[in-house]
Amino acid sequence: MPYPSQVNRDDIIAQAWQLIEADGADNLSLNKLAAALGVKAPSLYRHVANKAALLQAVNENTSLRLIEALQTAAAQTSGSPSEQVAALLHAYRHFAHEHPHSYLLAFTNTDEALRPDAALLEQMVLPIQTLMTAVSGPEQSLAALRGAMALVHGFVLLELHGQLRRGGDLAVDFATAVQAYLRGWEAVP
Amino acid sequence: MPYPSQVNRDDIIAQAWQLIEADGADNLSLNKLAAALGVKAPSLYRHVANKAALLQAVNENTSLRLIEALQTAAAQTSGSPSEQVAALLHAYRHFAHEHPHSYLLAFTNTDEALRPDAALLEQMVLPIQTLMTAVSGPEQSLAALRGAMALVHGFVLLELHGQLRRGGDLAVDFATAVQAYLRGWEAVP
DNA sequence: GTCTATATTCAGATAGAC
DNA sequence: GTCTATCTGAATATAGAC
Numbered sequence: 001m002p003y004p005s006q007v008n009r010d011d012i013i014a015q016a017w018q019l020i021e022a023d024g025a026d027n028l029s030l031n032k033l034a035a036a037l038g039v040k041a042p043s044l045y046r047h048v049a050n051k052a053a054l055l056q057a058v059n060e061n062t063s064l065r066l067i068e069a070l071q072t073a074a075a076q077t078s079g080s081p082s083e084q085v086a087a088l089l090h091a092y093r094h095f096a097h098e099h100p101h102s103y104l105l106a107f108t109n110t111d112e113a114l115r116p117d118a119a120l121l122e123q124m125v126l127p128i129q130t131l132m133t134a135v136s137g138p139e140q141s142l143a144a145l146r147g148a149m150a151l152v153h154g155f156v157l158l159e160l161h162g163q164l165r166r167g168g169d170l171a172v173d174f175a176t177a178v179q180a181y182l183r184g185w186e187a188v189p
Numbered sequence: 190m191p192y193p194s195q196v197n198r199d200d201i202i203a204q205a206w207q208l209i210e211a212d213g214a215d216n217l218s219l220n221k222l223a224a225a226l227g228v229k230a231p232s233l234y235r236h237v238a239n240k241a242a243l244l245q246a247v248n249e250n251t252s253l254r255l256i257e258a259l260q261t262a263a264a265q266t267s268g269s270p271s272e273q274v275a276a277l278l279h280a281y282r283h284f285a286h287e288h289p290h291s292y293l294l295a296f297t298n299t300d301e302a303l304r305p306d307a308a309l310l311e312q313m314v315l316p317i318q319t320l321m322t323a324v325s326g327p328e329q330s331l332a333a334l335r336g337a338m339a340l341v342h343g344f345v346l347l348e349l350h351g352q353l354r355r356g357g358d359l360a361v362d363f364a365t366a367v368q369a370y371l372r373g374w375e376a377v378p
Numbered sequence: 379g380t381c382t383a384t385a386t387t388c389a390g391a392t393a394g395a396c
Numbered sequence: 397g398t399c400t401a402t403c404t405g406a407a408t409a410t411a412g413a414c
Contacts, residue, residue, distance in 0.1 A: 007379090030408070031408095039379095039381095040380070040381065041408085042380080043379070043380050043381075045408095050409080104299070107350070112351070118354065142357055143357075143362035143365040144369065146359075146362050147369060150344035151336065151343055154339035154340055154341070154343020155335070155339035155343065157343065158335070158339055158342060161297060161299065163310070165307065172332070173331065173332035176336070177339065180333065180336060180377070184370055184374075185369050185373075187373070188369070188372075196398095219390065220390095229399065230391085231393095231400085232398050235397060
């Protein structure tokens with residue numbers, strides 16, 4: 001059999017995701033990707049328009065997985081709204097730690113063309129938004145949500161980029177900071 | 190005069206900083222940099238070991254400027270510790286908005302070799318740390334500092350990456366979120 | 379649908395003349 | 397200290413045979 005491989009678009013994206021997980025997006029070339037699929041690079045172009053389209057699809061995949069993780073966490077958590085927000089933010093951080101390279105590619109990208117669909121991102125924050133509004137009240141709920149997202153996103157990125165170097169238990173410090181933030185919204189004048 | 194240009198290391202780094210400010214670090218090649226200096230690329234190697242060393246120097250430059258901005262802000266601010274922390278965080282955000290590309294290169298880089306010196310980064314957070322400790326008390330001051338840095342850093346990055354798309358006044362939302370965070374530390378049980 | 383072969387472009391870096 | 401010339405390598409992407 002001359003051409004034993006036969007790939008499809010989903011295979012390609014799944015494999016790209018795996019290679020990015022392992023090595024980071026900067027080290028993904030179409031050559032490597034094709035080789036991992038038992039195929040040559042030009043073959044990929046039958047299934048994907050170009051590299052940007054491929055990476056965008058990978059990022060949508062990442063977003064979907066994060067949405068799933070957050071929804072699962074939301075379904076499993078209970079307690080006060082603050083406790084539930086905290087649980088979701090922990091799930092968010094956990095996801096970023098499990099998939100650092102994919103997370104960075106999806107959410108720290110300057111290039112517009114690679115970004116996941118806007119509706120997907122709205123869907124992603126939805127469970128956090130609902131619970132956060134229950135904590136902050138409706139008037140300033142957008143600011144409250146943005147602060148919460150900034151806090152997780154920022155904390156995770158400081159960790160991933162090796163900028164939290166003074167030791168200590170980062171998970172504990174994260175929980176402590178989140179609690180302070182939520183307490184501040186509960187104590188809103 | 191056959192070779193009228195004559196560059197030195199400081200010129201090179203300053204020019205690199207300007208080009209990065211304008212176009213982003215990804216679009217900086219040694220060719221472009223040399224051309225902007227009226228010189229050919231190989232000449233740069235008399236002054237800089239390689240591109241990584243150049244970028245690392247640029248990042249130290251960025252850090253120094255940020256330190257300066259924070260120290261200036263600290264000198265000019267007054268009021269309660271909380272108000273002063275808020276003022277420093279605003280200065281921090283302001284700097285990132287003024288120099289987005291340099292900021293991203295310096296502080297969202299996976300590559301260890303490009304990072305500014307660790308002592309420089311300690312010096313950078315020092316004024317924030319001192320004031321934040323006055324707000325949080327000494328026991329959990331490291332967590333309080335880390336949360337504050339996460340909040341600014343995360344907010345700024347969400348902005349720079351175009352992920353805060355629902356409109357509204359982002360400066361106001363940032364101030365509101367910071368206040369909530371600080372209020373939470375004041376209300377610590 | 380995959381292949382070989384190649385076009386194109388561009389990068390960082392070095393050797394050696396002046 | 398700068399130059400010309402070149403090496404080396406890698407990348408995305410396309411053309412056309414099978």
